[in-house]
Amino acid sequence: MGSINVKNNKLYLDFRYKGQRCREYTKLIDNSSNRRRLGQLLKSIEAEITLGTFDYAKYFPKSKKVEKFAVLAERKRKAKAYFESPDAPRLNEFAEIWLSEKQIEWRKGHYEDVDGILRKYIIPMFGSKKISAITKQQILSFRSTLAKVPGRKGKVLSPSRINHIMTPLRMMLTEAADRYEFTSPWKNIKALKVGRTEVDPFNLQEVELVIQSAPANFKAYYITRFFTGLRTGEIDGLMWKDVDLKSKTIAVNQSLVRGELSDLKTEGSYRVVMLPDRVVEALAEHKTVSSLKYKYVFTNTKHQPLNYQVISRSVWYPTLRRAGLRPRN
Structure with missing residues (x-):
């Protein structure tokens, strides 16, 4: 004063x-x-x-x-x-351009994840704004708002999820700043600190309970999952041509994610897995009852590739309840 x-x-x-x-x-x-x-x-x-x-x-x-x-x-x-580049478009316009260019680079699942984040969180907040006019204060305010958004089961979004939502915004601002020659407001904005993930593995006794409680047509599936360590996309995309029961091996060559068969993420992911006798026996028995005219080892009742979300909801968690085990991935 x-x-x-x-x-x-x-x-x-x-x-x-x-x-x-x-x-x-x-x-x-x-x-x-x-x-x-x-x-x-x-x-x-x-x-x-x-x-x-x-x-x-x-x-x-x-x-x-x-x-x-x-x-x-x-x-x-x-x-x-x-800062406010005269040539820069609005964020929703640039998002469409950016996504279409990234579609050829990304896997289908990742593309759909980013597209969902843009449409649910980022575009409703920033879509009508000129992308070069978005400020650091607006970005931080948006992140604070996300911390109050209800997530699954009524809980607020976790720091990890918030970081995941913020990543496409950072990538777009960085790319747009380079194209339209303005200074990106994303400066000294650090990711939220994420706490340590608590690992909750199954012990051997629990593994046996799960296998015993699983539906008959999924016992081979879970035996293979537990005793080979194949990832969800790898076992869902497993084909009979890659299974050699005589040499007791599985060649991991592809992954099935959201109904799309694709290459593995890294060169190190391509590998040959040695099978213990229990898996060999389970797959041999499964082979006698499965329809070999379909290329996938594990399919649903319509002989279509498995959908992870459907199996998780309709088979996995009901199996855990029957086994008397606490819910976990």
Whole structure:
């Protein structure tokens, strides 16, 4: 808040503007009438500073600070012009361009995950904004809002999930800043700290309970899963041509995710798995009852590839309940 002070029996104003202390001297003698006069002037100045309409040159045209603040205003104008690129599109428009370009790079499952995040979280918040005009404060405010969004089973979104949602926004801002020549606001924004994941493995006794409690047509499936360590996509995409019961091996060559067969993520994922006798026996028995005209080892009742979400909901968790075991992945 500004004040009226005196020096050499002459009044002067003391106030702050744009973070700087300003002293403007007058030729008015220190008396009650002049103090009232300057008091009204000071109220007008402070009101205009609050509203963002204050013009220094209007009140103090001969002040040395006029030029100083004019230089600062010009720098701000140029910075804003650089920040808000005239060629940059709105975020929802750029999101469509960016996704279409990434579709050829990404797996179907990853593409659908990112597309879902954009449409559920990012576009409703930023879609109508010019992508070059999104600020750091808006990004941090958005992240704070996510921390209050209900997740599964009524719980709020975890730090890991929030980081996962923020990643596409960061990638788009970085790419757009490079294309349209503006400065990305994503500076010094660190990912939320994620706590250690508690590993809750099955012991051998629990494994046996699961196998005993599984439906007859899924016993071979779970025996193979437990004793080979194949990932969900790898076992769902397993084909008879890759199973050699004589040499007791499985060649892991592909993965089935959301109904789409694709290559494995890394070169190290391509491997040959040695089978223990129990798996060999289970697969040999399964082979006698499965329809070999279908290429997949494990299929549903319609002889179609397995859908992980359906199996999880209709087979896995009911099996755990029958086995008397706590729910877990």
